[in-house]
Amino acid sequence: MTKPLRGAEGIKARAAGVAGRVEPVPAPKPVPVFLPVWSESVRGVPNGFLRSALFGAIAKGRRRYMDSELVASVDGVEIRYTGQRLDQGDLDTYESVLHTVRLQAMGELCRFKAYGLLKLMGKTDTGKNRETLYKRLVRLRANAIEIKQGRHTYVGGLIDGAFKDEETQEWLVMLNPRLQALFAPDQFTQVQWSVRQALDGHQLAQWLHGFYASHAKPFPLKIETLHKLCGSEAGLMSDFAKKLRKALDAVAEASSANGEGFSYDIRGDLVHVEKQAQGAQRRHLIKKATKPRIPRD
Template structure:
């Protein structure tokens, strides 16, 4: 309920009351009383609306939204980050997949139909999710090419607009079946996409059921500054997302990481060299933006040490507490 909506509901003396005395204590109590009164009136207002929903009357609309994350991060479902769905693939002609199972970590299942997706496509999808998070899913969201390119840190040129158009088209022309933990989703990554004939801006609609992939502990907030610093380094971007989705990464074989990233390098030695360079780039970009990240390769295993986010630290603490209780 907006503040103006309270006029006529909140008694005028409450809204206009001035603190008495020279001290701030009376003022604080007045503010506390107003906050409590407003909360009470809002509750009564909701209860009245619920009581007055008569048979045949339109029901209040259930609004489905994505979580509201801050501007310096991007929210991404873990399934997108722990698989080869948005692969670190070479530029050029892309293979079309038809109902193929995508390489994923254990516990994930992704079946995909459409042209192969890469990290550039993920940049566009992240920007669309970032924009749409401010409103209800399933509702048309109008956004200009300029705004999307600016969100991605790109200049507004004809070439970049054409690339953006191609990515949005590719994200629309696909079908995905994904199951992560107990949550699943079947549909397209973009439900509808078209150009406004008057403004020539984009109108985007995302399926409301996408919210199932953003359940608690099922998505990761990606540091956008680090990802942007890795633009053009697709494997480093993939590694950044993959390790960001883990509170405490466990050692993984180099070959496994390359396969999960969707690498198309058929030479084992070349693949390992590319992986080392990507890890070096990720280390440098993370350090430059205050996100400590380091790695060590022992034999064929990649060991990573990183600073977990606040939510990941809470997850680790909760997990440790659960283990402790089970052993009591």
Template sequence: MKNPTLRTWPDEFRGVPNAFLRSALFGAVRKGSRIDLKRVAINSIGGVQISYTGTRLDQIDLSVWLSVLHLSRQQMLGQELRYKAYGVLKLMKKTDTGKNRKLLHDRLLRLAACTVEVVLGDISYTGSLIKHFYKDENSLEYVVILDARLNALFSKSGFSYIDWSIRSALDGQPLAQWLHGFYSSHAKAYGLKVSTLHQLCGSEAREIWKFTQTLCRAFDALSAAYNKHGKSFEYAIRGDLVHVQRQESLTQCRHLSRVEKTKMMRAVLAGREYRSSR
């Protein structure tokens, strides 16, 4: 059987499984030492069950993984894929220095050494985020193999586009990057408790009031990044509920349009009055 390829996406975006964007798998955690986890349940929403074994992942790990996926998106999974370190760092908008090459190598090791167990309805995946990799000392290329079964996480409704320019503008701000990914995975944002976001992002803050202060700064940075790129993002915290309104992507507008049409037809067939929720 022929190995699958990932669903393609425009060059200015990155495709990410919703299960990862809506969970603490790639946490909003600060720089520093990381703890090793063994089959730890990861906080998530949407009926997703995730267990993780390995060194805790963060937003830098996500950027590295997404860069590898982006370079791989038109090639068959399960086969050797070759990249220059320079090419991956360029995608990440990082300079080609010894420090950044070491960062890239260390993160590839972490992504290859972990085990992720994901269950979402009848879809499941168990394996590492990078099946195998090594550095070809002759060509100085990284040789990477991605598990073909990862394709199951990229079903039509199972992944989202994130705007890479906005994410890159938030480099060094892990909570703002996590929020960007989380809200990008929703066609329509609903009010959520501050405590829910605290759990979902994997925050290390022990007190909610401190997390709320950090959350406001992260939202401010996210709003500024959206505005800089000609898009809108607004938020408000009323009591303990967070409300978000942002400019939807064309794909998400189409999704919401299909949802509204389905609701309208059901209402008409049932003889009920229809009111748009948009």
């Protein structure tokens, strides 16, 4: 049995051993990821959320549970969802969370009080509204989505984590940094918040406003297609058509009152919408119109 070296010989041996070790290289610190910064008058939303039934136009009452179910969406977007069905009120809450988080790095805990988020949403600070806010934040956390939008696929929750201090009413919410891929310049829309607020409580009108806001130049769609895309629970297409016309009237009125151009016409079973493009959409159309055409052979 070899005896351990002591004294000067032991010190030399230990020093030689330490010198021969390969020290691990520390991993580089992750680069902070941020959402785009938009103005106070708008809310940034991924196009896939606006062009699908993920946040549907559904009636009040018991919500159906979905288990990795394919959600109706436009071509180019594919969504599977697990959790309780989400409505436009949930989207209002999520838009407000995104609006708050955009000012700091994603993956970090974002602090806000129930009062502040309710105020941002245009809601009064009452016990009922705080309870509703709590339920919506839980619903936004207790889900899983698989969304393919553009070149990216995101698999995860809409909210990564949420914590609440019952004494101070302070919330701590965290978003997955990977969500940032859904906010590429041509993959998200800045929705005019004043118009959306004017339509508060009108599920179908809010959905229509968001859907058409995500299109710089809307193309005609069948009533049946809109019925499917918005996730309507109306059983008869004739009933949905009546609700659709009223909702489009509401969008046109709210848009006009808030400086947005929006008009529609229903010809047969086709819905034609014309709108005045705003901000980035207007720049996109101007750039597209002035882009030199390459002659075909």
